[in-house]
Amino acid sequence: MQHVLDLAERVSRISESSTMKVAADADRLRREGIDVVDFGAGEPDFPTPDNIKNAAIAAIDANFTKYTPTGGTLELKKAICDRHRDDYGTDYAPAECMVTVGGKHAIFNLMQVLIDQGDEVLIPVPYWVTYKDVVNYAGGKCVFVETDEDTGFSFTAETIEPYITSKTKLLIINSPNNPCGSLLPREEFERIYHLASKRGIQLMTDECYCRFLYDSEPFSIAAMPDAKENVVIAGSLSKTYSMTGWRIGFALAPKPLIDAMMKLQSHTTSNPTSVAQKAAVEALRGPQDSIKIMLAEYRKRRDYVVARLRAIPGVHCAEPQGAFYAYPNIACGFGLGIDSAMKFSERLLSEAHVAVVPGEAFGTTEHVRISYATSMQELDRGLDRIAQFVGDQQQ
Ligand SMILES: Cc1ncc(COP(=O)(O)O)c(C=O)c1O
Secondary structure, rough: OOOOOOOOHHHHHHHOOHHHHHHHHHHHHHOOOOEEEEEEOOOOOOOHHHHHHHHHHHHOOOOOOOOOOOOOOHHHHHHHHHHHHHHHHEEEEEEEEEEEHHHHHHHHHHHHOOOOOOEEEEEEEEOHHHHHHHHHHHOOEEEEEEEEEEHOOOOOOHHHHOOOOEEEEEEEEEEEOOOOOOOOHHHHHHHHHHHHHHOEEEEEEOOOOOEEEEOOOOOHHHOOOOHHHHHEEEEOOOOOOOOOHHOOEEEOOHHHHHHHHHHHHHHOOOOOOOOHHHHHHHHHHHOHHHHHHHHHHHHHHHHHHHHHOOOOOEOOOOOOOOOOOOOOOOOOEOOOOOOOOOHHHHHHHHHHOOOOHHHHHOOOOOOOEEEEEHHHHHHHHHHHHHHHHHHHHOO
């Protein structure tokens, strides 16, 4: 008799990351020899800067290859606090900081130590895929805050307030946003922070794309007087320094939260890779010009992608104000067996060989996410194919 493996119930509460699935599907076609244009990947196409790579090589040569403290070296925690202070005017101490294995890990740790069975977590739509799964895995309940595409998916304190109940424990803000690039303006962010703190709700700000703003200066809500008590920052070096594979993220939070997350991490990953930590110190303390260079390139690409998408009859696209994603509404391409963004994406990949991530992954049904962290040449080729594909559906 075949043995049926009895998996833990909690695993059934999560699903495979859609962005990872798109990458695997595109990869499969490529291995079959098909020329795929990949707009799925959420990672910079720039190499990690040389000074950062050299710091890692020096660390290996110096045999810095053993365990470090669970929450990262003091050297790196100081570098994180100093960079955050210099960039945003905050005043975190190393005891309020921990280093994690990528930003995703900081978010996972937080949910595990903060969210109890039945606790509600407010998540504005569209949202980054992982939030939903890590909240569900912790036993919490996601409460999605609907936003309006016509206003660029913006939301205000008044939008959020009706969703608050006695069970609301956490509000997640990701600005600039993955997948749509929208930005929560500073004054509104402050109003939302006041609402959350008045109602005793913790606010997690995911600052993954904070340095990539097109028309305004970066800021952190944690720089507001007294905000530190109610705010948890999930940070990442992945996009800022083009270090996705190095897996270095961090949390800045009140000490009791950091201590709890550290306890959990001591039994899971232990410390992030020692060598990557040395590279991260160099990233944070060394020259910062690579960020400006990437941002200038992303701006050029954003302008091009949005103009090309808007030129396709029936396609709408809100202008991204940060990050490196466009999130067009492609409902005009429905029909002929396509009735959802999921179907649209599947057919776009199998017939036109362009990989995008369907909106269902982010909580909407009429959009796809296009990552423009790829060359202008690839953007050009892919957008030609998308325009042709949408046109074909409308025949
Ligand atoms: C909004 C957002 N937050 C956090 C992360 C985590 O990145 P990492 O785990 O590579 O630091 C990502 C990565 O795509 C992201 O898009």
